[in-house]
Amino acid sequence: MIEKRKLKILVIFNSLIGVIGGGSRHIIEVVDYWIDSHRVDYLISEEGYRVAKEYIHKKESQNKKIIVYSTPFDRVEKFFLAYISRIIKSSMEAWKLRRKYDVVIAPNYLPQNMIPAIVMRGGAKRIVYFHNVPPSLRQEYLKKMNILWRKLSILNWEFCVLLSKFFDLIFVVNEATKNHFIRRGFPPKKVVVVGNGIPYNYIDNIDVDNKIYDGVFLARLVKRKGIYDLIKIWKIVVRKNTTAKLCIIGGGSEKEKLKMLIESEKLKENVILTGVVSDEEKYKIMKSSRVFVYPSYYESWGVVIAEAMACGLPVVAYHAPIYEEVFGEHIFTVEVGNYKKIAEKVLDILQNPQNYKEMVENAKNFVARYSWKEVAEHQLRNIVDIVENI
Numbered sequence: 319m320i321e322k323r324k325l326k327i328l329v330i331f332n333s334l335i336g337v338i339g340g341g342s343r344h345i346i347e348v349v350d351y352w353i354d355s356h357r358v359d360y361l362i363s364e365e366g367y368r369v370a371k372e373y374i375h376k377k378e379s380q381n382k383k384i385i386v387y388s389t390p391f392d393r394v395e396k397f398f399l400a401y402i403s404r405i406i407k408s409s410m411e412a413w414k415l416r417r418k419y420d421v422v423i424a425p426n427y428l429p430q431n432m433i434p435a436i437v438m439r440g441g442a443k444r445i446v447y448f449h450n451v452p453p454s455l456r457q458e459y460l461k462k463m464n465i466l467w468r469k470l471s472i473l474n475w476e477f478c479v480l481l482s483k484f485f486d487l488i489f490v491v492n493e494a495t496k497n498h499f500i501r502r503g504f505p506p507k508k509v510v511v512v513g514n515g516i517p518y519n520y521i522d523n524i525d526v527d528n529k530i531y532d533g534v535f536l537a538r539l540v541k542r543k544g545i546y547d548l549i550k551i552w553k554i555v556v557r558k559n560t561t562a563k564l565c566i567i568g569g570g571s572e573k574e575k576l577k578m579l580i581e582s583e584k585l586k587e588n589v590i591l592t593g594v595v596s597d598e599e600k601y602k603i604m605k606s607s608r609v610f611v612y613p614s615y616y617e618s619w620g621v622v623i624a625e626a627m628a629c630g631l632p633v634v635a636y637h638a639p640i641y642e643e644v645f646g647e648h649i650f651t652v653e654v655g656n657y658k659k660i661a662e663k664v665l666d667i668l669q670n671p672q673n674y675k676e677m678v679e680n681a682k683n684f685v686a687r688y689s690w691k692e693v694a695e696h697q698l699r700n701i702v703d704i705v706e707n708i
Contacts, residue, residue: 329345422445424492494643518685555664632667
């Protein structure tokens with residue numbers, strides 16, 4: 319780890335509603351490396367802490383502290399009220415803490431994280447993470463949204479890009495997003511591509527005895543992850559293989575609707591919903607499967623794809639430009655929305671697994687490069703540089 323002086327870092331963690339996403343996992347993973355040499359505190363709502371508690375406490379240290387606050391609307395189903403209340407309360411808390419830290423971090427590009435970080439300042443350097451791609455790379459999904467939500471999504475992006483002018487450092491996970499910021503007039507040195515990681519050695523050491531599932535999917539259960547296309551895909555697979563089983567891992571706002579769709583399509587015997595499971599159980603299920611099916615409409619990186627590759631699974635997904643940057647030719651992609659082609663590829667893999675053994679092994683070796691330790695150290699070097707004015 320980076321040794322100079324012990325930094326005091328505050329992470330303002332206001333974006334958690336119901337489940338923990340990839341961006342939230344990212345900050346938790348890197349913090350667990352930083353705390354070997356630096357102090358990190360989380361400022362988090364009571365409900366957010368309930369969601370993230372298991373992950374935050376995976377590694378304990380005297381250098382880690384959790385500051386929990388509560389609001390009257392923290393658990394309401396209308397996320398807008400929850401976020402507004404969190405912005406107000408966490409901004410008040412951050413104002414009190416403004417002279418205690420060297421660095422304040424917004425771990426996701428969302429107003430509920432960025433505004434309290436701006437309010438805090440007090441000499442601390444500000445850092446924000448953009449775990450997404452610009453709207454120009456999300457067009458297929460934006461077209462599926464109603465006009466109001468589409469405009470709100472674009473407006474939120476533009477507002478957060480504007481807020482980024484108040485930050486000293488912007489961490490992004492891909493070159494496309496960095497280029498977007500540079501085109502918008504941000505200095506190249508202010509925008510740093512940090513990528514993502516996976517616990518490759520941990521995954522590699524998990525053993526399973528049998529293949530139980532033919533297909534597996536892992537993500538938050540929200541529309542943009544293609545969960546309804548997933549059911550269309552599996553319906554086609556079942557027509558050819560009546561006993562084919564798909565395991566869907568994850569929780570989210572669309573879980574009950576998805577469950578009803580599975581029942582209405584008479585796929586209860588073929589599609590299993592596990593909900594949220596532990597990391598160990600997640601990797602066991604993936605290693606007990608034959609193919610990873612991922613019809614997500616857009617991604618900024620694809621951590622779950624990397625995890626699937628580490629589990630030795632062939633991956634079939636909708637095409638995203640970012641995949642070329644991150645995974646090269648190690649996964650199979652089809653044009654966005656063409657669920658029939660995904661189904662055809664899945665069937666081919668299930669019927670001819672021997673044809674894909676070399677490709678799967680190469681993919682597994684390739685993805686071993688994505689280490690959380692290296693990601694954390696790269697970010698910390700950049701943080702130390704801005705604190706020390708290098």
